[in-house]
Amino acid sequence: MLKYYSIALDDRAPITGDHVDTLLKSLLKAGEPVTYGCGAGNCGACRYVLAQGEVDQKNDSILSASQREAGEILACQCRPLSDLVLQSPTRQQGDPVTLSGQITRVERPTADLVKLRIKLESLLDFEPGQYGLLKTPYGPARPYSFASPGGQPVVEFHIRAVPGGKTGQALYENANRGDPIELTGPMGNAYAKDLNRPICMIATGTGLAPMKSVLARLIQIQHPGPVRLIWGNRSEQDLYEVRAIQAMMDSIDDAKFVQVFSREGACQRVTDVLQSEVPSLMGWTVFCAGNPDMVRDVEGQVALMGLNQENWHADPFTAAED
Secondary structure, three states: OEEEEEEEOOOOOOOHHHHHHHHHHHHHHOOOOOOOOOOOOOOOOOOEEEEEOOOOOOOOOOHHHHHHHOEEEHHHHHHEEOOOEOOOOOOOOOOOOOEEEEEEEEEEEEEEEEEEEEEEEEOOOOOOOOEEEEEOOOOOOOEOOOOOOOOOOOOEEEEOOOOOOOOOHHHHOOOOOOOOEEEEEEEEEOOOOOOOOOOOEEHHHHHHHHHHHHHHHHHOOOOOOOEEEEEEOOOHHHOOOOOOOHHHHHHHOOOOEEEEEOOOOOOHHHHHHHHHHHHOOOOOEEEEEHHHHHHHHHHHHHHOOOOHHHHHHEEEOOOOOO
């Protein structure tokens, strides 16, 4: 039997949630303007201060000790055990902001992928490897990695049209130049403070997007290399941006772009070629994005190849809350 509780956020009217749904899911169902990202407790975007009440909290490992002491919780990891009063945490420098914008260009380079370029109302600074929560007229807000460098007037996203998905498929079918959007960001911790090291990037599918952002930053700082990019797809039909990425790689003295396909040719995965391309990862920085199973497999492999854990920056593309 469901138990129902009142959930009040800041000075807004309370909504009703139950003991089964997470706080995030209840807030989203009620149409509350909440900030969230991965929905899996990995990014910290949906943190709130628990001012009153009690929750069943699954995971708060992303929160610092000081945040936990201040009563902060992750809405995606908590279920109510009583009536609750939540407060937004005090905003700090680097915390997400919400900006309005407009789609200025739409491309559909493959049968299931749409590229969006969006002009924002003001510049948004972010690190390559971070992402934003994109709200369009076509379905619920969803988190997508930036494919462009920060501090520019236009941002770029690569979005897969997942069959049955509530947002990607609708964007692929309907997105047009001039559509209004809201973007909340930056979010995520899959970025490196120091890029002046050998760089290895490993991606599958639209995991290429954050790698393009990293590449743009490497070019900005005139990184000499070595830089290695390994990109996995199912087949050549999934390819896009190949010429643009190769041109970016060509502007770096020591750089190599490797493509593998899991369903044609040699039927290889990124893990099959990683060690032959980079025999040792001691002293390297690694970025990895894409399918969660791939990210997990690569994380185990790079640990055996000498990578220091602090130089591992990963963004598994986990499914958002329904």
